[in-house]
Amino acid sequence: MTNSIRAEVITIGDEILFGQITDTNTAWIGTELTNIGIRVVRKTSVGDQADAILESLHEAHQRADVIIITGGLGPTKDDITKKTLCTYFGVGMVRNESALALVTGFFEKRGREMTDLNRAQADLPANAVYIQNDWGTAPGMWFEHDQRVYVSLPGVPFEMKHLMTNRILPKLTAHFKTPIIKHKMIRTVGIGESFLAERIEAWEDALPDHIKLAYLPSFGGVKLRLTATGDDNARLDQELAEQVDRVMPLIQKNVYGFDNDELETVVGTLLTEKKQTLAAAESCTGGYLSAQITKVPGSSVYFWGSVISYNNSVKVAQLGVQPDTLEQYGAVSEETIRQMAEGVRKALGTNIGIATSGIAGPGGGTPDKPVGTVWIACATDQRTVTRLLKLGQYRDQNIQLTTTYLLNMLREEILNQ
Amino acid sequence: MTNSIRAEVITIGDEILFGQITDTNTAWIGTELTNIGIRVVRKTSVGDQADAILESLHEAHQRADVIIITGGLGPTKDDITKKTLCTYFGVGMVRNESALALVTGFFEKRGREMTDLNRAQADLPANAVYIQNDWGTAPGMWFEHDQRVYVSLPGVPFEMKHLMTNRILPKLTAHFKTPIIKHKMIRTVGIGESFLAERIEAWEDALPDHIKLAYLPSFGGVKLRLTATGDDNARLDQELAEQVDRVMPLIQKNVYGFDNDELETVVGTLLTEKKQTLAAAESCTGGYLSAQITKVPGSSVYFWGSVISYNNSVKVAQLGVQPDTLEQYGAVSEETIRQMAEGVRKALGTNIGIATSGIAGPGGGTPDKPVGTVWIACATDQRTVTRLLKLGQYRDQNIQLTTTYLLNMLREEILNQ
Numbered sequence: 001m002t003n004s005i006r007a008e009v010i011t012i013g014d015e016i017l018f019g020q021i022t023d024t025n026t027a028w029i030g031t032e033l034t035n036i037g038i039r040v041v042r043k044t045s046v047g048d049q050a051d052a053i054l055e056s057l058h059e060a061h062q063r064a065d066v067i068i069i070t071g072g073l074g075p076t077k078d079d080i081t082k083k084t085l086c087t088y089f090g091v092g093m094v095r096n097e098s099a100l101a102l103v104t105g106f107f108e109k110r111g112r113e114m115t116d117l118n119r120a121q122a123d124l125p126a127n128a129v130y131i132q133n134d135w136g137t138a139p140g141m142w143f144e145h146d147q148r149v150y151v152s153l154p155g156v157p158f159e160m161k162h163l164m165t166n167r168i169l170p171k172l173t174a175h176f177k178t179p180i181i182k183h184k185m186i187r188t189v190g191i192g193e194s195f196l197a198e199r200i201e202a203w204e205d206a207l208p209d210h211i212k213l214a215y216l217p218s219f220g221g222v223k224l225r226l227t228a229t230g231d232d233n234a235r236l237d238q239e240l241a242e243q244v245d246r247v248m249p250l251i252q253k254n255v256y257g258f259d260n261d262e263l264e265t266v267v268g269t270l271l272t273e274k275k276q277t278l279a280a281a282e283s284c285t286g287g288y289l290s291a292q293i294t295k296v297p298g299s300s301v302y303f304w305g306s307v308i309s310y311n312n313s314v315k316v317a318q319l320g321v322q323p324d325t326l327e328q329y330g331a332v333s334e335e336t337i338r339q340m341a342e343g344v345r346k347a348l349g350t351n352i353g354i355a356t357s358g359i360a361g362p363g364g365g366t367p368d369k370p371v372g373t374v375w376i377a378c379a380t381d382q383r384t385v386t387r388l389l390k391l392g393q394y395r396d397q398n399i400q401l402t403t404t405y406l407l408n409m410l411r412e413e414i415l416n417q
Numbered sequence: 418m419t420n421s422i423r424a425e426v427i428t429i430g431d432e433i434l435f436g437q438i439t440d441t442n443t444a445w446i447g448t449e450l451t452n453i454g455i456r457v458v459r460k461t462s463v464g465d466q467a468d469a470i471l472e473s474l475h476e477a478h479q480r481a482d483v484i485i486i487t488g489g490l491g492p493t494k495d496d497i498t499k500k501t502l503c504t505y506f507g508v509g510m511v512r513n514e515s516a517l518a519l520v521t522g523f524f525e526k527r528g529r530e531m532t533d534l535n536r537a538q539a540d541l542p543a544n545a546v547y548i549q550n551d552w553g554t555a556p557g558m559w560f561e562h563d564q565r566v567y568v569s570l571p572g573v574p575f576e577m578k579h580l581m582t583n584r585i586l587p588k589l590t591a592h593f594k595t596p597i598i599k600h601k602m603i604r605t606v607g608i609g610e611s612f613l614a615e616r617i618e619a620w621e622d623a624l625p626d627h628i629k630l631a632y633l634p635s636f637g638g639v640k641l642r643l644t645a646t647g648d649d650n651a652r653l654d655q656e657l658a659e660q661v662d663r664v665m666p667l668i669q670k671n672v673y674g675f676d677n678d679e680l681e682t683v684v685g686t687l688l689t690e691k692k693q694t695l696a697a698a699e700s701c702t703g704g705y706l707s708a709q710i711t712k713v714p715g716s717s718v719y720f721w722g723s724v725i726s727y728n729n730s731v732k733v734a735q736l737g738v739q740p741d742t743l744e745q746y747g748a749v750s751e752e753t754i755r756q757m758a759e760g761v762r763k764a765l766g767t768n769i770g771i772a773t774s775g776i777a778g779p780g781g782g783t784p785d786k787p788v789g790t791v792w793i794a795c796a797t798d799q800r801t802v803t804r805l806l807k808l809g810q811y812r813d814q815n816i817q818l819t820t821t822y823l824l825n826m827l828r829e830e831i832l833n834q
Contacts, residue, residue, distance in 0.1 A: 006790065011698070014629075014631060015631060015633055015642070015747070016447070016460070016642075017447050017457040017458065017460060018447050018448065019443070019444040019445060019447030019448030019451065019457075019461070020447075020448075020453045020633060020642060021444065021445065021448070021633070022439070022441050022444040023440065023443075023444065024434075024439055026440075027433070027436040027438065027439040027440065027460075028436060029436070030433070030435050030436030031435065031436030031437075032436075034436065035433045040434040040435065040436075041434065041469065042434070042461065042462065042463055042464075042473075043433070043434060043460075043461070043462035044459065044460070044461050044471070045443075045460035045461075046458070046459055046461065047458065047459075052458065052459065052822065056459075059476065062736040062802055064518075072631065074609060074610060074634070075611040076611070076614045076616070076632045084686065108585075109789075109809070109810075110807050110808075111807055112609075115611050115615055117611040117614060117615065122687070135811065135814075156634075158813075158814075169569075180551025208664075220518060233430025248680050260683075280725075282704075282707075283707075284706055285709035286708055286710070286712075286716075287704035287705065287706065287709075287710075287711060287725070288697075288704065288708040288711075289607050289704065290703055290704025290707075290708075290725050291703055291704035291705040291707075291708045291816075292700075292704075293703070293704075294703025294704060294705075294727065295703075295812075297778070297779050297780060297812060299703075299727070299778060300728065301725050302725050303728075304727055304728035304730065304731055305724065305725045305726045305728055305731040305735075306704065306710075306724075306725040307722065307724055307725075308704070308722045308723040308724075308725070309722045309725075309736070310711065310716070310717050310720050310721055310722040310763075311717070311720075311721035311722055312679070313721065313765075313766065314721055314722040314765055317764070317765075317766075318722075318724070318735065318764070319689075327432055330495075347733075347734070347735070348728075348731055348735075349730065349731075349734075361714070362714050363714060394711070395712075395714060399708075
């Protein structure tokens, strides 16, 4: 890739150098630039000092075709990126009317007073192309200077990602002659990375050189990302489709979706298609399960609600779990999880009820029910299925894994109907 | 801080540039170095290419007293840090007997065959001081060259942390006469960065040169970080305490904690101290509020559960909201939120009930109730307080902000009791 477009990423902020925050932006930017065929050759983090920022810009100019700068665009005194870019480019600061309109609207909408510090966010270096930030008051900026492209973005991750995805990456692809790179993502759940790798080994080894495979593991699932590089768009799409057709028979049962499909979105689509309504009874997941389900816009069509029964009295009063069942088997048992799933289905009057009850940790473990012991259940008008999960020691992971496994159980139950 | 010890951190590895892994090492190193009074002035990531590594070393030499290098010490061909350090220092490679003994023992202990690649891990640049790695086969190395200290460490986080904590940090403290650096974090909620900045401007401008202020914003909250540098530990603590005393009267009502306090943890501690129990009725937050509350280990002591009433039928059946209230005022209204908070308190039998109901978006907005219109409430045995929030267009943000504002309302109500 010696003659490919070279990029450097500069992050600005003392809090990064002092370790007050972990920089996740540049890993994301690295992936995105790599995906459009731009090679990141260096990442630099400097503090909120003009001389350090200027030095890093001059160095990057020697090596890179694209320089992406994040951070230091806030309204406060310690944010000096714009002033420093004026010095670097040898230009003055100009108030940008579009930027000002955006900031003004942002405050009017919230019925809040605007300060001069806020208005100053609309001041840009004179040579900046203004890139609208829909998610905040800090502007994105694009500069072309001495055959290089400079991009300045806010450091707030969701604002930066929005600007990169919707504004900057398309502009970079258009500005530079980059090879065509196509992706196809196959999303699996309920199978570990190494088992998946063994099952598709022969297929993976037979992939042509211009199609690469990456395993992207996450909680309870592994994403397979195919990346094809070439110069014929249609041909690449066809080749990727052929590879998917070849591998699917090997992993069908574990595949819940493709590309940007999320498990909760796939489940929501199935529920909508089958005109089924859903209710949840959560114990160890403490609301995380419902939060995942309701992350999906429009989920109110099929999701009626849930009862989070952290205290056993709630399991009895709201879900109709029998006190002697809790007495005899405990809250973390197949008998209780069954009554929770069936109880919430009945109480909320939905077609399907799902439930979680377990020991998320770090406390609450016993010799026979150690931390990580979790029961999940799914009740329909036809049957109630239950499953025992033996998870690890870490509270957050146990909550996330339980949610993923239960959503997949729900997906399978809907498909089985 | 011009006369403080200056450090640069260089991380080596293509996988960091391409975003295949997120670099968490340098944030940790930044914190540790800051805590022993060494100022990190730059972080650089370069790929596995000798020329790039050499260039970064030469640049760092111009600016820093200490250069910490991580990565590129594995047994495989693409790990070239040691060879490159030989070039940089102008020395040859020498097999280190202590290092060889460690590697040999490492393999004997696991009953595994040793290859020449493994043996080569015991080869060090001739000017290296060998720093024993108890947790892996990649050695740590300490170099003194041209009045600078160079440290080379493996990139595997737990090996790097072990070497830094037990071997390198003590050596650095002994080698340099380092100033003491102390931090104090003030955590605020419910006030924007620019408003906060205006309110404390006079105080900020009056800070002495050796005490710096940084604004660290996040959803619904801004952290104020004070950093004091000097040589008298007790004196710095006292000066920081004095500055906190000075600024607190200006921001008291927005401060929920200090240093590592999280809002949900602070609320949990207050509930435990006051022996109060809590229940939640969630609509627009869809479980996210409960998930935040139950993120805290041991929250089951004070949190009994919640009812997520996405469907109005659940508001009526489970929370006792009056059908004609929903009819007349709608689900997103002060009348409904009041009945939700009081209803869940009654239904679950807790001391306190909190509730959310709003239009998270993207759909569901109307001219008089646009997306971002959210009601929150907190009901105790003494009174029920309600508040209307006018948030933005983005579902995730609206859910997170609603949760933060309601947890803060709960905090204030507990304190007012």
